[in-house]
Amino acid sequence: MTPAPRRSAPAKAKSAIPQIGWRTPQPAPIVLVSGPEEVCAERAIAGVREFLKSEDPSLEVTDVRADDYTAGTLLGVTSPSLFGEPRLVRVGGVEKCSDTFLTEALAYIEHPQDGATVVLRHTGASVRGKKLLDAIRAGQGNGIEIACPAIKRDSDRFDFAVGEFKAAQKKIAPVALRSLVSAFADDLTELAAACQQLIADVPGDIDERTVERYYGGRVETSAFTVADTAIAGHYGQALLALRHALASGADPVPLVAAVAMKLRTMARVAGNRESSGALAQRLGMKDWQVDRARRDLVGWSATTLGMAIHATARADAEVKGASRDAVFALERMITIIATRQPYGR
Template identity: 60%
Template sequence: MPQLGWHQVRPAPIVLVSGTETFLAERAIRQLRDFLKLEDPSLEISDVQADSYAPGELLTLASPSLFGEPRLIRVSNVEKCSDTFLAEALDYLENPAEDTYVVLRHGGGVRGKKLLDTIRSGLGGAIEIVCAELKKDTEKYEFASNEFKAAGKRVTVSALRQLVAAFSDDLAELSAACQQLIADATSEVTETTVDRYYGGRVETNAFKVADWAIAGRNGEALITLRHALSSGADPVPIVAAFAMKIRTMAKVFGARGGSAQLGAQFGLAPWQVERAQKDLRGWNDEGLARCILVLAETDAAVKGAGRDPVFALERLIGVIARRGEQ
C-alpha cells in the first residue's frame, strides 16, 4: 500500500494516519477534510472514538444517506480501540462503502496491530499517511521552509535557522510563529524580522511567558518575561502571543463538543481546542472578558500609546495570572 508523508495526504476509501507527531497528523486530516469539502460542500463529517465505540456505529455512519452526499468518518484513538471496534473495522475493510472516506488515527503502540497489518496489506484501497516526530533540526528547518513556500512568502536562510532555534521544542509553536510572520511581514522575512519578534530567545519565548501567566504562575511569568526582554525580545510580539492564546480561549469558552467538531466550527486545529480547554480551567466569563479588555489596552500601550510598555506587560501578566479577578 502507498505510504505517504503528511503533506501528501489524498482521498482514499481508507486513510490510516499513523505516527506520534500529533500536530502533523491533525494538519493532514484537516487538509483532507478541506479538500473533500471543496470538492463537494455537501460532505457529511462524522467523528468516532475507537476507545468508546458503540456497536454498529461505523456501518451506520457509512450507510448511504437519502441525498447521497459523500461522507468523511474520522476515527480517533485507534491505538486504544475496543474489541468491538477492531472486529467491525476489519469487517468494513472487506467491503468499504462507496463515496465514503474513513480516516483512522493511530498514535502508536501495539494495540490494533491486526487492523494495521490488514490495512497495510492493501485491503480496501487504503493508503497510509506517516506522521513521524520531527527530531532533527534539519527536519524542522525543512518544515518551516515549506510553511513559507506554501504561503508564497520569501524568507532568508538565516531567518529560518533563527526560527528553528527559538521553537525547536514545539512544532506547533514553530508553525504558529511562521504563520504570524507570514501574516505580518510586508516583504521578505529576514533575520532582522525574526529578531524583532523572537530575537535571541532560544530558551525563552513569548508563548512561554503567556503559558505561565495563563496557568496562574505570576512569578514565573515575570521572570520569563524579563529573561525574554533582556535577550532582545520586543514587547509587541509578546502581546501578540497573549492575544493568540486568549482569543482561542474566548472562542472555546462554554462551547460543547469534541475537539475535532469545535475545531471545524471555529477554524482551529483540534490540538488548539484541547489546549484552550485545558487553559480555561478555573476561569469564568467575567474574568476572561476583563483580560480581553486589559489585553487591548496593553496592545495599544506597547505600540506607542503608553510611556512604559514593560510596565503595561507586567500589569497584563498580573491580571491574567489572577484570571481577571479584581
C-alpha cells in the same frame, strides 16, 4: 517478582498501499494516518477534509473515538444518506481501540461504503490495533497511508519550517529561518504556529529583523544564540546572552548541549575540501549545515577547536553534577570559546 516486559509500539510492516506525504494528503476509502507527530497528523487530516469539501460542499463530517466506541457506529455513519452526500469519518484513538471497534473495522475494510472516506488515526504508541494496520497495509480497503514520524532533530525541524514557507510560496532569509527554528527548538506546535503567523502577517519577504520583532524574546534566550555568539568570538555579547538565557529560566544542560553540537559539527567539517553537497551526503548532514559549519570555522585552528571541545566536555560534566556552581562552569566555557584562549589569560 519480575515485572512483565513492556510492550513496545508495533514494528511497521512493509506496505503494499501508496504512501502519501502529510503536506499533500488526498482521500481514499481508507486513510491511515500513522505516527506520533500530532502537528503533521492534524495537517494531514485537515487536508483530506479540505480536499473533499472542495469537491462537494455538502460533505458530511463525523468524528468517532475508537477507544469509546458503540457497536454499529462505523457502519451507521458511513452508510449513504437520503440525498447521497459524501461522508468523511475521522476516527481517533485507534492505538487504544476497543475490541468491538477492532472487529467492526476489520469487517468494514473488506467492504468499504461507496462515497465514504474513513480516516484512521494511530499514533504508534501501542501494539493495539496492529491487526487492523497490517490488514490495511496489505491492501484491504483500497487505502493509503500518511506517515507522520517524530520530528526531533534540528535538521528535521529546519526542514519542517522550510516546508511551511515553501508551501505558502513565501521567502524567508536563511539567517531568519535559523533564528526562528532556534527560538522554538523545544515545541514543534509553537514553531508551526510561529511560521503561520509570519506567513499571515508579513506581506513581503521575511528577514532577520522581522523574526526579531515578532519573537525577539524567544530568540535572545535560545541556547543556539548563546552558542552562535560565543563561536563567532563576540565575548561580551556571548556572556550577556548567557545571563539573559539563565535569567529567563534556561536549563544549563541544554545550553552546553547546543554548544557541543555546533562544535562537533565544526570538527567533522574542518579540513574537508569536498563540495557542500558531497560532504553533506557522506556525513549524513544537510548542505546548509556544512555551509554554516564552514562559516563558523573562520578564524579557528585545530588547536583552538580542540581546546573549545575540551572546555565544553568539562562544562557538560560540571552542569550534570560534577560541580556545585553550574553558572561558573558555563561562564568559563563561554570565555574559553569566545576568546579562544585558556581560561584566565
